[in-house]
Amino acid sequence: MIQDSIIRMRPHIVVEPNAVVSLRDVAQIITEEPYASDLESLVIHQVTTADRNLVVIDVVKAIRCIRERFPGLPVQSLGATQTIVTVNYKKKRLTPLLFVGVWLLLFIGAGLAIMNFHEDVSMGAVHQKLFYLLTGVENEEPLLLQIPYSIGLGLGMILFFNHIFKKRINEEPSPLEVEMFKYQQDLDQYVAIHENKEIDKQKDAH
Template sequence: MVYVGRSVYIKMRHRVQVRPKEKITVGDVAVVFTSKEEKEKIESLVIYKVNEKDQNIIIIDVMRIIQAISREMENMEIQQVGPTQTIVEVVFERKRASLPFFIVVWLLLFIGAALAIMNFHEDVSMRAVHQRLFFILTGEQDETPLLLQVPYSIGLGLGMILFFNHVFKKRINEEPSPLEVEMFNYQQDLDRYVIINENDESVTHIDER
C-alpha cells in the first residue's frame, strides 16, 4: 500500500480482552497502517482506562480513536477501513472450580444425557425395532437382540464424536461442527446487540437534546 503525505489507515479489531484497571491504547483495539515512526506513536496513544464502574463489556468507537489522533498529531489524514467499533471484554480473575463441584456437575450432565437418550429410544420404540429387524434378518425371535444393540450403541457414541468433531479437547479435522457454527452465529448476534445497545456514541435520548 502506498501512502501519500501524512496519512494513517485505521482498521478496528472485532473483539479484544483486557484486564481490570488496564489502559487501552490505539494499538490494542485497531490495526494501524502508516509510516513506522508515526505508527509507534499512534499505537501508544491511550484512549480509555478501565475503571471500577465498567462491567465486563466496553465498546470503543472509531471516533474515539480519531479524536485521540487529531489531538496529538496535526494535519494527519485519517482513513477508517472495516468495522467502526471494537468490543472490549474485561476479563476478571476467575476462581478455580473445586473438584467436588466439578464431579457433581459432571454426574448431573452424564445422567441427564443418558436419561434423554433412553427416553428418546423409549418414545420411538427402539427395542421393538431392533427385535423386528433381528427377526427379519435371522428368522428368530429374541427379546434382547444384542447382535444389533451392541453395534448400535457403539455407533451412537462414534456418531456423537463425529458430529461434535472433538475427542475431549482434540479436534478431529479443521471443519467446524454444527454446534460450533451455531455458537458462532449466536456470538455474532450477541456482538451486534451489544454494539447497538452498549455504545454510548450511537444512542441519543430525548432528554439529552
C-alpha cells in the same frame, strides 16, 4: 503530501483488569512510517473497575484520539465501527463437589434425552424386526444389534463434536464451536447497539 492513514477496528478483544488499551489493540493500522509507532502506542482507553466486564470503543473515539495527538493527520476508517473489549476477570475455581454434581446432571439428562428419543421412534421394536429379518429368530433383546448400535452412537457423538476430551480430531470447527461463534457475534452486536442507545440518551439529557 501526507497520505491518509487507515484504521480498521477489530470486532472483539480480551484484556486483563486495569489494562491500558492502545490503538494497536483495537485496530489494524496502515499509515506512513514516521507515524506508525506513535499511532500503534496511542492510548485509547484505561480499564477501571467502573467498566465492569465489557467496554465498547467506537471508531469515533479512536479517530478523536488520533486527531488530538496528530491534528494534521488525515484518517479513514474501514470495516467495523466498534470494538467490544472483554475484561478477563479471574473466575472462581470450580470445586470438585460442584464439578461432579454438574457432570452427573448433564450425564443423566443426556441419557434420558437419548432414551426418550428412542422410545418415541420405537427403536426397540425396530431392532427386534431387524434382528428377525437378519436371523429369522424372534428376540425381545437383540443384543447383537443393540451393543454395536450403542458403541456407534458414542463414536458418532465424538465425531460430531470433533473432540476427544481436549484433543481436536481435525481442524474443522465443530457444530458447537460454530454456534458459540454465532452467539458471540450476536452478543457483540447487541452490546454495540445498546451502548449506542446509552450514548444517545446521555446526549439528549445534556
